[in-house]
Amino acid sequence: MLEVKNVVLGYGETTVVHELDLALAQGEIGCLLGASGCGKTTLLRAIAGFEPVRAGAIALQGATVSLPGRCLPPQRRDIGMVFQEHALFPHHDVAGNVGFGLHGLRAAERPARVAQMLALVGLEGMGRRWPHELSGGQQQRVALARALAPRPRLLLMDEPFSSLDAGLRESIAREVRAILKQANATALMVTHDQHEAFAMADHIGVMARGRLMQWGSAMQVYCTPATRDVAQFIGDGALLQATPHAAGGWQTPLGTVPASLPHFAHAGGVEILLRPEQLRLGATGVAAQVLECKFRGSHLVYGLQLPDGPRLLAQATRAQVHAPGETVFVQLAA
Numbered sequence: 019m020l021e022v023k024n025v026v027l028g029y030g031e032t033t034v035v036h037e038l039d040l041a042l043a044q045g046e047i048g049c050l051l052g053a054s055g056c057g058k059t060t061l062l063r064a065i066a067g068f069e070p071v072r073a074g075a076i077a078l079q080g081a082t083v084s085l086p087g088r089c090l091p092p093q094r095r096d097i098g099m100v101f102q103e104h105a106l107f108p109h110h111d112v113a114g115n116v117g118f119g120l121h122g123l124r125a126a127e128r129p130a131r132v133a134q135m136l137a138l139v140g141l142e143g144m145g146r147r148w149p150h151e152l153s154g155g156q157q158q159r160v161a162l163a164r165a166l167a168p169r170p171r172l173l174l175m176d177e178p179f180s181s182l183d184a185g186l187r188e189s190i191a192r193e194v195r196a197i198l199k200q201a202n203a204t205a206l207m208v209t210h211d212q213h214e215a216f217a218m219a220d221h222i223g224v225m226a227r228g229r230l231m232q233w234g235s236a237m238q239v240y241c242t243p244a245t246r247d248v249a250q251f252i253g254d255g256a257l258l259q260a261t262p263h264a265a266g267g268w269q270t271p272l273g274t275v276p277a278s279l280p281h282f283a284h285a286g287g288v289e290i291l292l293r294p295e296q297l298r299l300g301a302t303g304v305a306a307q308v309l310e311c312k313f314r315g316s317h318l319v320y321g322l323q324l325p326d327g328p329r330l331l332a333q334a335t336r337a338q339v340h341a342p343g344e345t346v347f348v349q350l351a352a
C-alpha cells in the first residue's frame with residue numbers, strides 16, 4: 019500500500035532525511051519514533067505530498083506519487099490526515115465534521131456513512147454535538163472518523179494524542195488501533211511516546227538524525243535493538259563495557275553475561291545492553307551504591323553506581339527499600 023524507497027528530503031542546504039526505506043501492506047499500522055528534530059514530520063509531509071523528494075521515490079498501491087522533480091499534489095493522493103491540534107472545524111457540528119470530505123458520495127448516502135463512522139469510533143448519536151462540547155479524547159475520535167470517512171488509501175497521523183494526558187494516551191492508542199483494524203485501514207503515525215507506539219503499531223520505525231535505525235515489531239526494537247541509538251531510545255537500561263570471555267559470552271563488571279545479549283561494537287571494545295528487569299538486588303552480587311530510586315507503582319527501579327564508575331538501572335520489588343548512598347548487591351537475574 020505504501021512504499022518509501024531510498025528517499026532523501028531536505029530544506030535549503032540541509033539534508034533532513036537520508037536514504038530512507040520503509041513499506042506498509044494493506045491494513046498495517048506503522049509508528050515512527052525518534053528524538054525531536056530527527057525528521058519524522060518531514061517524512062510524513064513528503065508522503066502526504068507537501069514536500070518534494072530530492073532522491074528516491076514514494077509509491078501508493080504500486081503507483082509512484084513522488085520522484086525528484088515530480089510530486090502528485092496532496093489532494094490527488096487519497097490520503098487521510100489526523101494532526102495534533104486544530105483537528106476539528108469549530109463551526110461545524112460533529113456530523114458536519116465527519117461528513118466534510120464526502121464529496122464523492124451522493125448527498126443521500128452521506129448521513130448513513132457519517133452514522134457508520136460515528137458508530138465505528140463509539141460516538142453513536144453524537145452527530146449534533148459541537149466540538150467544544152466534547153472531551154479531548156472524543157475530539158480525536160471525531161478527527162479519526164472524519165479522516166477515515168472517505169475511505170483513504172492511507173491514513174497519516176502526526177502526534178494525534180499528544181494533547182491528551184499521558185494516562186489516557188495508551189488506552190486511546192489501543193482503541194484507535196482496534197478501530198483501524200476493523201476498517202482494515204493502513205496507517206502511519208508519528209509519536210514521541212513509546213508506550214503509545216507499543217500499543218498501536220505492527221511496525222515501529224526508530225529514527226535518529228534523519229535515518230531509520232530499525233523497522234520492526236515492538237518486541238524486536240525492545241529486545242533486539244539494531245543500533246545503540248535504538249537501545250538508548252527504547253525502554254530503560256544501561257550500556258556496560260565488556261570484553262569477550264574465553265569461554266564464550268562477555269566479561270562485564272557484573273561477571274560473565276550471555277553472548278546473546280544485545281551488544282554494540284565501538285572503537286574501544288563492546289557495550290552490552292542491560293535492561294532493569296535483567297538485574298536484581300539480593301544478598302550476594304557486586305556491591306553498588308544507590309544513586310536514586312524511581313517509584314513505578316508495581317515495582318521500583320534503582321539507579322546504581324558500580325565501584326569503578328559505570329551506572330546501572332536495576333528493577334526491585336516495592337519491599338526492597340534503599341536510600342541514596344546505601345550499598346546494595348546487584349546481580350544478573352536468572
Ligand SMILES: Nc1ncnc2c1ncn2[C@@H]1O[C@H](COP(=O)(O)OP(=O)(O)OP(=O)(O)O)[C@@H](O)[C@H]1O
Binds near residue numbers: 034053054059060
Ligand atoms: N520548513 C522548514 N524549513 C527549514 N528547516 C525545517 C523546516 N521544517 C523542519 N525543519 C528542520 O528539519 C529537521 C527535521 O524536522 P521535523 O519536523 O521533520 O522533525 P521531527 O522529528 O518531526 O521533530 P519533532 O518530534 O520535534 O516534531 C529539524 O532540524 C527542523 O529544524
